[in-house]
Amino acid sequence: MGIDLGTANTLVYVSGKGIVLQEPSVVAMDQDSKLPLAVGEDAKRMLGRTPGNVIALRPLRDGVIADFDTAELMLKHFITRVHEGKTLVSPRIVIGIPSGVTGVERRAVMDAASQAGARDVYLIDEPVAAAIGAGLPVAEPTGNMIIDIGGGTTEVAVLSLQGTVLSESVRVAGDELSEAIAQYMKKVHNLVIGERTSEEIKITIGSAYPVDDDTTMEVRGLHLLSGLPRTVAVKAPEIRESMSEPLAVIVDAVKRTLERTPPELAADIIDRGIMLAGGGALLKGIDTLISHETGIVVHVAADPLSCVVLGTGRVLENFKQLERVFSGRSRNF
Numbered sequence: 001m002g003i004d005l006g007t008a009n010t011l012v013y014v015s016g017k018g019i020v021l022q023e024p025s026v027v028a029m030d031q032d033s034k035l036p037l038a039v040g041e042d043a044k045r046m047l048g049r050t051p052g053n054v055i056a057l058r059p060l061r062d063g064v065i066a067d068f069d070t071a072e073l074m075l076k077h078f079i080t081r082v083h084e085g086k087t088l089v090s091p092r093i094v095i096g097i098p099s100g101v102t103g104v105e106r107r108a109v110m111d112a113a114s115q116a117g118a119r120d121v122y123l124i125d126e127p128v129a130a131a132i133g134a135g136l137p138v139a140e141p142t143g144n145m146i147i148d149i150g151g152g153t154t155e156v157a158v159l160s161l162q163g164t165v166l167s168e169s170v171r172v173a174g175d176e177l178s179e180a181i182a183q184y185m186k187k188v189h190n191l192v193i194g195e196r197t198s199e200e201i202k203i204t205i206g207s208a209y210p211v212d213d214d215t216t217m218e219v220r221g222l223h224l225l226s227g228l229p230r231t232v233a234v235k236a237p238e239i240r241e242s243m244s245e246p247l248a249v250i251v252d253a254v255k256r257t258l259e260r261t262p263p264e265l266a267a268d269i270i271d272r273g274i275m276l277a278g279g280g281a282l283l284k285g286i287d288t289l290i291s292h293e294t295g296i297v298v299h300v301a302a303d304p305l306s307c308v309v310l311g312t313g314r315v316l317e318n319f320k321q322l323e324r325v326f327s328g329r330s331r332n333f
């Protein structure tokens with residue numbers, strides 16, 4: 001089994017079957033009993049809509065585990081659901097985690113998977129898994145650059161011979177882009193909107209570079225001055241402008257990584273281009289923006305949201321050839 005334990009979404013791949021689960025990384029809890037009420041899609045629907053005694057939590061924030069107990073509960077829930085309640089037959093689990101996660105957190109993820117019944121738990125850094133999932137030849141002696149723009153973190157890495165030559169991780173990614181839209185709506189349109197609405201605006205008319213600039217969208221929220229619900233029409237260019245700061249942080253991380261890349265590998269990257277993965281790669285025009293800023297061709301992976309989990313799956317299925325890609329391992333007897 002391969003798992004992408006992401007800030008925004010968790011995906012599970014089962015060897016021989018493909019992707020069997022794709023759910024938001026959200027847990028709804030009853031605050032009084034401390035019992036989970038819903039996990040995944042059902043819990044995401046509750047975000048910002050819960051009554052006093054129910055809280056909807058995202059256990060991973062900014063690419064790190066913000067709430068360990070809830071993360072463990074969520075991981076166990078998904079593993080058990082995939083196995084339809086049956087106990088695991090000492091399976092091997094490969095989990096993709098953000099590369100910025102600390103040693104203690106790595107241990108915590110491995111413990112959670114072990115407690116869910118896994119015998120052999122392997123950790124793989126998300127950029128490495130994303131590169132494998134996007135089809136990059138990471139085992140060859142050529143430089144490959146991957147940018148994984150997730151929910152909480154953007155990871156930029158140069159890989160060669162199954163290893164990370166250099167990498168950079170910034171805690172600015174898709175969530176930060178949505179947050180910038182929410183702040184803009186409040187400041188300029190006096191409209192307070194929730195997390196789900198700002199994400200919807202980003203996905204519907206958001207862009208990183210001019211494309212479809214004539215599009216507009218009606219946004220519903222709470223008017224700051226009257227305190228009443230109101231609908232406001234917003235245009236694509238103003239939404240792009242509202243995201244300019246976090247977008248600049250992402251572009252700077254790419255440039256810094258390129259500046260540090262050894263010349264032979266840099267030459268490979270110029271030849272092959274840069275691969276873009278993660279949900280943030282779906283933002284309209286982001287490939288053009290990065291290409292424009294770096295002068296290097298940028299490709300968007302075929303299925304950016306699934307790259308990490310597909311990478312964990314490919315590693316599972318080619319275990320012997322790719323055994324040097326792991327960043328952690330625990331074995332339980």
Ligand SMILES: Nc1ncnc2c1ncn2[C@@H]1O[C@H](COP(=O)(O)OP(=O)(O)OP(=O)(O)O)[C@@H](O)[C@H]1O
Binds near residue numbers: 006007
């Ligand atoms: N069509 C789209 N346009 C723009 N952004 C999108 C689109 N679809 C998804 N996203 C954004 O992608 C992000 C989630 O991406 P992904 O599932 O790769 O993250 P993750 O792996 O859970 O996070 P992390 O890598 O930080 O742990 C969210 O911020 C979401 O809003």
